[in-house]
Amino acid sequence: MTFQSPLWLLALLAVAALVAVYVVLQLRRKAYAARFTNVALLGSIVPKRPGWRRHLAFGVVALGLATLIVSLAVPSSEVRVPRERATVIMAVDVSLSMQARDIEPNRFEAMQTAAKEFVDVLPERINLGLVSFAGTATTVVPPTTDRQQVRTAIDGLQLAESTAIGEAVFTSLTAIQNFQTSLGEQGEEAPPARVVLLSDGYNTVGRDDTQAVDAAIAAGIPVSTIAFGTDYGTLDLDGETVPVPVDRATLERIADETGGSYSEAASAAELEQVYADLGSQIGYTTEPKDISPWFVRGGVLVLLVGAVLSLFWTNRLV
Numbered sequence: 001m002t003f004q005s006p007l008w009l010l011a012l013l014a015v016a017a018l019v020a021v022y023v024v025l026q027l028r029r030k031a032y033a034a035r036f037t038n039v040a041l042l043g044s045i046v047p048k049r050p051g052w053r054r055h056l057a058f059g060v061v062a063l064g065l066a067t068l069i070v071s072l073a074v075p076s077s078e079v080r081v082p083r084e085r086a087t088v089i090m091a092v093d094v095s096l097s098m099q100a101r102d103i104e105p106n107r108f109e110a111m112q113t114a115a116k117e118f119v120d121v122l123p124e125r126i127n128l129g130l131v132s133f134a135g136t137a138t139t140v141v142p143p144t145t146d147r148q149q150v151r152t153a154i155d156g157l158q159l160a161e162s163t164a165i166g167e168a169v170f171t172s173l174t175a176i177q178n179f180q181t182s183l184g185e186q187g188e189e190a191p192p193a194r195v196v197l198l199s200d201g202y203n204t205v206g207r208d209d210t211q212a213v214d215a216a217i218a219a220g221i222p223v224s225t226i227a228f229g230t231d232y233g234t235l236d237l238d239g240e241t242v243p244v245p246v247d248r249a250t251l252e253r254i255a256d257e258t259g260g261s262y263s264e265a266a267s268a269a270e271l272e273q274v275y276a277d278l279g280s281q282i283g284y285t286t287e288p289k290d291i292s293p294w295f296v297r298g299g300v301l302v303l304l305v306g307a308v309l310s311l312f313w314t315n316r317l318v
Contacts, residue, residue, distance in 0.1 A: 064303030071295035121279030134160035169212035
């Protein structure tokens with residue numbers, strides 16, 4: 001919880017001072033009673049008081065005052081709000097290494113399932129595109145709000161040879177820039193954009209990933225990366241077992257230098273969680289919500305309770 005006008009909290013010092021004065025008066029009253037030697041006479045001339053109940057009534061009233069003062073400081077809580085607009089390109093690796101079965105049922109099918117869940121996580125108004133890459137990179141679906149089109153495209157992905165991570169970034173940036181250009185022609189302002197890139201291997205063909213990083217930085221578009229797979233993945237190629245580890249260092253560097261986030265997923269469940277976290281991060285923002293009316297209602301209610309208790313137990317207000 002945060003406060004939009006925190007200076008009002010200084011008024012709580014007045015309530016603290018009021019409580020201090022009350023305590024001092026009670027102590028003085030006890031001291032006076034202790035000096036009065038004729039206890040029997042004191043009991044006849046001083047009416048009995050409700051004791052702890054009087055203190056409780058005062059405490060409730062003080063709490064009500066404090067609650068009302070807190071409401072003046074405009075307390076607020078953070079609430080998650082769907083972004084009105086954004087452009088996201090999901091770039092997925094479809095190289096042959098995605099056939100590795102170190103992740104059940106295999107990397108490729110696990111990726112397809114998680115990618116479709118990512119599609120469902122994003123708010124409807126966010127434009128989502130799909131880029132696939134192996135030896136080359138292709139824009140399969142340009143940014144759109146048609147979620148079914150993206151899901152169908154994910155189901156239709158095909159594996160191919162080599163891995164062109166750099167080309168995937170360049171193609172994603174081009175898809176975003178083309179979309180932004182079309183919005184500009186329609187007189188609309190371009191929304192913020194981001195690339196989410198998943199890969200399970202090393203860049204083997206195409207432009208170097210450092211060039212891609214420079215292009216993303218120049219465009220002001222963060223690239224969030226997901227390193228998918230384990231260090232123990234292998235492929236059986238013509239009877240030969242070929243290891244297919246993940247190049248975590250390159251993917252982490254791409255994310256760090258472009259201002260994106262880096263994640264690792266070594267199972268289907270972890271990949272689904274990574275996509276869910278990214279969807280929440282990209283698709284939603286937090287905004288302060290004024291909750292002072294709740295404090296006003298609570299303060300008034302507590303004050304009423306304190307007043308009723310005081311009248312009921314002492315026949316006076318505090």
